[in-house]
Amino acid sequence: MKSDFNINLEMTVSLHEMIPGERGKVAEILAEGPVGRRLMDLGLLPGTPIQALRASPLGDPTVYELRGYRLCLRNEDAAQVLVRPEIRFQADATTDPYPADSAATPDAKTGLRSVPSPGAKADGNSV
Secondary structure: OOOOOOOOOOOEEEEHOOOOEEEEEEEEOOOOOHHHHHHOOOOOOOOOEEEEEEEEEOOOOOOEEEEEEEEEEEEHHHHOEEEOOOOOOOOOOOOOOOOOOOOEEEEOOOEEEEOOOOOOOOOOOEE
């Protein structure tokens, strides 16, 4: 039986599993030989901050930003790099701050919602 003390709280994922916009730090290079050496020569060293920028339309290759430059890697090579993703706490994107039954209505031009002033009527005219 495993105890909670045996669980590694530092999650790592392979570089090709990162979604565009996600940031992290390189944890380990799994590749050995010439491929591993080439990845390290490109700046993929443990502790290096990295961000996935965008993927090609078919998903392979993907563009990453690290050390002030952009690097395009095939998924086959990116799978050999383990990354510790940056943990971001965000508000739930599905929660609408202005529920449909509230008095807030979206502006037709901007799509932004405005809350009417306390003295305004529902038709937009003030008292």
